[in-house]
Amino acid sequence: MLDKRLIRDNPEAIRRAIETRGYTMDVDQIIALDKELLENLQAADKLKHERNVKSEEIGNRKRAGKSTKELHEHLKKISLEIKTLEAKDKNLSEKLNELLLLLPNIPHESVPVGNGPEDNVVVRIHGEIPEQFFDIAPHWEIGERIGVLDLEAGRKISGRGFIVFRKEGALLCRALVNLMLDTHREKGYEEVLIPYMVNRDAMIGTGQLPKLSDDMYLCEVDDLFLIPTSEVPITNIHRDTFIALEDLPLKHTAFSPCFRREAGSYGADTRGLLRVHQFDKVEIVKIVHPDTSYEELESLVLDASAILDALELPYRVVELCTADLGFAAAKCYDLEVYAPGIKKWLEVSSCSNFEAFQARRANIKLKKTPGEKHRFAHTLNGSGLALPRIIAAIFEFHQTPTGRVKIPKRLVPYMHGVEYLG
RNA sequence: GGAGAGGUGGCCGAGUUGGCUUAAGGCAGCCGCCUGCUAAGCGGUUGUGGGGGUAAAACUUCACCGGGGGUUCGAAUCCCCCCCUCUCCGCCA
Numbered sequence: 374m375l376d377k378r379l380i381r382d383n384p385e386a387i388r389r390a391i392e393t394r395g396y397t398m399d400v401d402q403i404i405a406l407d408k409e410l411l412e413n414l415q416a417a418d419k420l421k422h423e424r425n426v427k428s429e430e431i432g433n434r435k436r437a438g439k440s441t442k443e444l445h446e447h448l449k450k451i452s453l454e455i456k457t458l459e460a461k462d463k464n465l466s467e468k469l470n471e472l473l474l475l476l477p478n479i480p481h482e483s484v485p486v487g488n489g490p491e492d493n494v495v496v497r498i499h500g501e502i503p504e505q506f507f508d509i510a511p512h513w514e515i516g517e518r519i520g521v522l523d524l525e526a527g528r529k530i531s532g533r534g535f536i537v538f539r540k541e542g543a544l545l546c547r548a549l550v551n552l553m554l555d556t557h558r559e560k561g562y563e564e565v566l567i568p569y570m571v572n573r574d575a576m577i578g579t580g581q582l583p584k585l586s587d588d589m590y591l592c593e594v595d596d597l598f599l600i601p602t603s604e605v606p607i608t609n610i611h612r613d614t615f616i617a618l619e620d621l622p623l624k625h626t627a628f629s630p631c632f633r634r635e636a637g638s639y640g641a642d643t644r645g646l647l648r649v650h651q652f653d654k655v656e657i658v659k660i661v662h663p664d665t666s667y668e669e670l671e672s673l674v675l676d677a678s679a680i681l682d683a684l685e686l687p688y689r690v691v692e693l694c695t696a697d698l699g700f701a702a703a704k705c706y707d708l709e710v711y712a713p714g715i716k717k718w719l720e721v722s723s724c725s726n727f728e729a730f731q732a733r734r735a736n737i738k739l740k741k742t743p744g745e746k747h748r749f750a751h752t753l754n755g756s757g758l759a760l761p762r763i764i765a766a767i768f769e770f771h772q773t774p775t776g777r778v779k780i781p782k783r784l785v786p787y788m789h790g791v792e793y794l795g
Numbered sequence: 796g797g798a799g800a801g802g803u804g805g806c807c808g809a810g811u812u813g814g815c816u817u818a819a820g821g822c823a824g825c826c827g828c829c830u831g832c833u834a835a836g837c838g839g840u841u842g843u844g845g846g847g848g849u850a851a852a853a854c855u856u857c858a859c860c861g862g863g864g865g866u867u868c869g870a871a872u873c874c875c876c877c878c879c880u881c882u883c884c885g886c887c888a
């Protein structure tokens with residue numbers, strides 16, 4: 374959510390920001406509503422003031438034993454007027470709030486302006502992509518051949534987009550999660566274990582609702598959503614709180630499964646592990662002081678990419694352009710790992726700075742010292758990392774000419790000594 | 796699912812015969828004094844959000860005691876509905 378005052382004072386900047394994101398939203402309607410609401414509010418405030426003053430007078434007169442009759446009648450009329458104005462206020466506020474919740478964040482000034490993924494900027498590439506001497510099978514082929522991946526079972530049990538890992542494949546998932554959590558913990562992230570179902574307030578807090586409700590699984594009888602990312606529960610730990618400056622930055626890491634309906638993406642990447650409805654992910658979240666959030670974003674990217682280094686996978690850091698930016702993000706870097714079998718860069722992490730966008734929705738404030746105004750914290754998060762695509766990359770990039778998969782050194786202890794799959 | 800208790804400011808916690816209670820008291824925070832030893836004492840100060848006002852303040856005003864309705868000139872206090880938390884019982888892991 375954006376600051377209402379920013380919209381009021383800077384409508385042109387908001388219009389431009391929305392446009393560069395490729396959104397169409399009626400900013401004028403918001404501004405008009407806001408203005409009407411304000412005028413209504415002022416009228417109501419005036420009457421309420423009168424009511425307060427005169428009601429007090431009634432109290433005084435009563436104690437003094439004087440008549441209050443004509444005041445009663447006058448105030449009754451005023452109260453009625455107030456009721457009318459309040460009804461109008463409620464109506465307008467609801468409308469305005471609905472619109473405000475649908476307004477995306479404003480891109481940071483450093484974000485490249487663009488029209489789509491093609492305008493994203495590759496910031497840097499780590500590692501080398503060697504010349505291929507042999508045909509590398511796509512990950513689903515090798516996974517099923519060596520018996521660690523059972524896509525057919527997943528389809529049978531739940532449907533397309535659900536995966537069964539078997540044997541060392543299942544072990545690999547567990548190993549990856551442990552490696553990731555341990556690595557982040559060493560860097561000062563507090564490990565947390567969070568609910569996988571959350572309520573509406575939590576979803577609104579981090580920006581998934583109301584806009585993206587179709588992308589999520591809803592358990593209707595309880596009105597609970599399956600989390601699309603652990604960002605939601607983690608960030609919402611701090612919803613409606615004041616954070617002391619000396620406690621900043623707050624850093625959390627958590628493992629969780631993530632559930633995504635991904636409506637509207639039919640047809641794209643339907644094979645293998647690339648686009649699934651349920652996947653495991655380790656997330657890192659930071660809640661920081663507004664003055665340092667962009668430095669914190671850079672270090673968050675490093676923390677996430679440390680995992681890719683550990684897994685000996687080549688990757689690139691991509692800065693998203695305005696049109697490709699997520700709804701709540703002000704700036705975002707994607708980490709993309711190279712999968713030579715399908716010859717694609719796979720997004721395995723999105724590292725975003727949301728500035729105060731989520732904090733304003735979730736009411737996460739910093740404790741102030743007397744005299745100064747409250748400020749909202751800045752929130753950041755990134756995957757560190759998402760498993761299926763990482764596994765796809767491992768299967769393909771660490772594939773040997775004999776069709777086996779070499780386990781990266783750092784992972785071997787977590788694999789109970791298993792050095793090769795297959 | 797059944798029975799009971801309760802939801803008040805950053806935290807704890809008073810206040811329910813309706814009217815100087817935005818809300819005592821404590822803690823914490825801040826400022827100052829005192830004190831010479833990681834502490835204590837004393838005095839002052841500090842809720843949140845919005846509007847108006849100002850260069851910024853000062854100032855002024857409205858709202859807020861889980862949420863939503865209602866009664867009333869006036870509600871933290873009375874009435875109705877909903878939500879949540881806790882305790883006990885049941886059921887399940």
